[in-house]
Amino acid sequence: MHLFTLRGEKLAYDPVSGSLHQLDEPAWRALTLWLRGEDPLDLGGELAEAGRELEELRAQGLLFAPDDFASLYHPPVFAPKSLCLMVAQACNLRCSYCFAGEGDYGATGLMPVEVARAAVDFLLESSGPRREVELDFFGGEPLLNFPVVQETIRYGKRRARERGKRISFTLTTNAVLLDEVRERFLLQEEVNLVLSVDGRPEVHDRVRRFPDGSGSYRQVMSNIERCYREWAARPRSSYCYLRGTFTRFNLDFASDFAHLFDLGFRHISLEPVVAPPSAPYALKEEDLPLLLREYERLLELYLRCWERGDKVYFFHFELDPDGGPCLTKRLSGCGAGFAYVAVDIQGDLYPCHQFVGREEFRLGHLETGLARPELVESFRQAHVYRKGSCSSCWARFLCGGGCHASAYFANGDLLTPYAIGCRLMQGRLECALYALAHKKALDLSNPEKAI
Structure with missing residues (x-):
């Protein structure tokens, strides 16, 4: 059980059942006693009454639900659902916090179309019985290699149809080259778009600069505003998210959320x-x-918008307890190394984009297949029940064990999570749980929605 307070409310979250409970003072005290190994029924009065109500919830499996998954869980075999295609190991920006060495991952260049086609075939073949697969265009800056992006989308859709599968595409871009021609193609093909902007102009321009040192905010924002308006103008099956990074330079990142919201x-x-x-x-x-x-x-700003009927979506607050990730994803996170792989411009395979260029993490090659089954196995086994701090963490089914790359780069070990990342994840998950309950309450207060 996880007990926490937020916005003056006392809440209890049961990680196994996924139940969230709002508690009054007697229930909070009774549950606290239970967690200390004491029985509130022995104390009589309102504590005993609260204890009986909590006992009913436990009998219904909504409190202290036992975690039986540890003995039953077996990570799936290598069968990628998602593939990250590094179509450009080059970039037109020089972001100071880039983990990829100015976007080139140690090997500057653009991916030949033959490698991109081979990557599509590899994904469709190695995904086994999966009917739906995903391909992410990444870099560097993928729009530097736009002709290959176009050809890969056309080729991927044709090959997927031939194999009775469906393929979706995502493209992450700094938006410098996102002109109307490229935008039109991506929207027509219903490619999911992740548009990089860090928030306020002074925040963005401090870290996301052109090679000559000038800031990129004005050019980037002009393209992003146009593209987002066009995407939102009519219903689409694709999504379009603005994705920013906060650093020690902008610890007040809620102000960046407010800035982007104010822009529409x-x-x-x-x-x-x-x-x-x-x-x-x-x-x-x-x-x-x-x-x-x-x-x-940020939660206050977010809920204020919802309360006045202005729906805004903050990625880390959008929980779906009913139709969310399957159990495998809840226990293994992103699935790097077995459900998710990255391909560099030469056709080499890596567990994810953050490991690209590191020889010790090269899984194999598109032409020769997997050469490091033991490395695949190490990622398969890096699930929450193998990570000491994760196996007993209340957030384990919502977090999936955190980022493998962050764990490795911080601690040199896939099984030792990045401590700061864990604490931030727990904090934003508390906010997300509160937001979920609050939005449901808003829905119930609307008679038309209640019907």
């Missing part, structure tokens, strides 16, 4: 930077209290 954007993600501890922009342990308060400030 309603699909926003702000992620903590991935950085070596020595970097001046890296988040530090001492920043955690401020960062956690900032998530709560």
